Amino acid sequence: MTHIPAILLIVNPISGDIDKDILIQKVEKQVLNEGKNLLIYKTSGKHDIQEITSILKENSPQRVLVAGGDGTIKLCVEALQKFDIPLGIIPAGSANGLAVDLGIPTDLNNAIDLALNKNAKPMDILKINGETAIHISDIGINASLVKNYDKSNIRGKLGYALQSIPTLIDFKETFRFKIVANGTIKEGHAMMIAIANSQKYGNGAVINPKGKLDDGKFEVLIFKSLQMGKILQTIFNEIPFDEDFVEMIATDVVEITTKEAIPFQIDGEYIEKTKKIEAKIFSKQAQIIY
Ligand SMILES: Nc1ncnc2c1ncn2[C@@H]1O[C@H](COP(=O)(O)OP(=O)(O)OP(=O)(O)O)[C@@H](O)[C@H]1O
Structure with a gap:
């Protein structure tokens, strides 16, 4: 049986004011066009890191896309700590501090395209008071x-x-x-x-x-x-x-x-x-x- 590569999309349903159903549909369309599988995880605000970690272990996705603000990106970074998997950002928070800093497009289609197709770059992470x-x-x-x-x-x-x-x-x-x-x-x-x-x-x-x-x-x-x-x-x-x-x-x-x-x-x-x-x-x- 041939292995179909998977993309994991992590969506914060309550962040910012973008319609998340439209966002999911757009990502789904592009991922299917590329002949890959899309896995979707919606954050609940509780035990998300543990849940994401077990999805990563079970499915080994090629890349992870996160749709949310800085808080959601942070929990993805924590969950991905022990995995060598790139993280793409679809700005969908209220302020999107990191996404603005990284120059990620505000246009949804362009952001999805970039997250699915560009290579990752290493980024340093800080620990402040733990x-x-x-x-x-x-x-x-x-x-x-x-x-x-x-x-x-x-x-x-x-x-x-x-x-x-x-x-x-x-x-x-x-x-x-x-x-x-x-x-x-x-x-x-x-x-x-x-x-x-x-x-x-x-x-x-x-x-x-x-x-x-x-x-x-x-x-x-x-x-x-x-x-x-x-x-x-x-x-x-x-x-x-x-x-x-x-x-x-x-x-x-x-x-x-x-x-x-x-x-x-x-x-x-x-x-x-x-x-x-x-x-x-x-x-x-x-x-x-x-
Ligand atoms: N389903 C949910 N219900 C309630 N809270 C949630 C849910 N999913 C995630 N959260 C909470 O959302 C927060 C993260 O929100 P995030 O920072 O990504 O968005 P934001 O506040 O809109 O954006 P920004 O940081 O850009 O202003 C976390 O505190 C997380 O616990």
């Missing part, structure tokens, strides 16, 4: 903005813009930090410290122009300035990144401690206030198609 991180994490003013946005009902760019007002009320002063990286210690005051392997937030704002996804290093970006307006304009992608205004440390491991507990987010998801962050890079842990 959590897998695939995009940009930070403490300070942006994490505070993410927290306020999560609590509000207005989505999208306007939602973020509106939350800049309560964020500025909450977050008026710099915080004291200590960074240990590359065998050196740096201390000072900052409005925000980001940990980034890639370059851009989901709105396209470049905050880490030197970020490379496969160099075994990530960047710690210290936004020291008290010019709050300029920081927010950078985050909102209204002004270009100004190197003079941000200090950058390239490293493979970092410990950041702060005097007080500071708002903290990983990949657009608010975690909690924290006083200590430990981050480490794991070189070329994922095979991503982009």
Whole structure:
């Protein structure tokens, strides 16, 4: 009996606002045209990593396609850790931070075509306080903005813009930090410290122009300035990144401690206030198609 190669499509039914039935039909059509089998797994939000792992073991798909936002991509990256299978991304979340950063097409047909046909490239993955991180994490003013946005009902760019007002009320002063990286210690005051392997937030704002996804290093970006307006304009992608205004440390491991507990987010998801962050890079842990 000849073996028919399989493609596994992992769909988050609740992420973003794309119609997932149409998405599945489009993927199905292309996969069948290529003479392959399509397996579909819809996430439930519970035990997804275990479920995906057993499908991978049983079916050894040629590639995995994920339709969801950063949270869904992250769980696929975790499930794929022990397998050498490429992961293609079909942006179907609300913000799609990593997909924007990787330049994945927003057009559904083009994204599917790329995910099914292009070769994968290795990508470094971060562990931050024990959590897998695939995009940009930070403490300070942006994490505070993410927290306020999560609590509000207005989505999208306007939602973020509106939350800049309560964020500025909450977050008026710099915080004291200590960074240990590359065998050196740096201390000072900052409005925000980001940990980034890639370059851009989901709105396209470049905050880490030197970020490379496969160099075994990530960047710690210290936004020291008290010019709050300029920081927010950078985050909102209204002004270009100004190197003079941000200090950058390239490293493979970092410990950041702060005097007080500071708002903290990983990949657009608010975690909690924290006083200590430990981050480490794991070189070329994922095979991503982009
Ligand atoms: N069937 C489901 N019901 C409820 N929650 C789910 C389900 N499937 C997945 N989830 C949850 O969805 C979250 C991931 O969503 P994801 O980040 O991919 O989308 P998003 O929030 O719309 O996009 P983005 O991160 O781009 O803003 C995870 O917390 C996961 O547990």
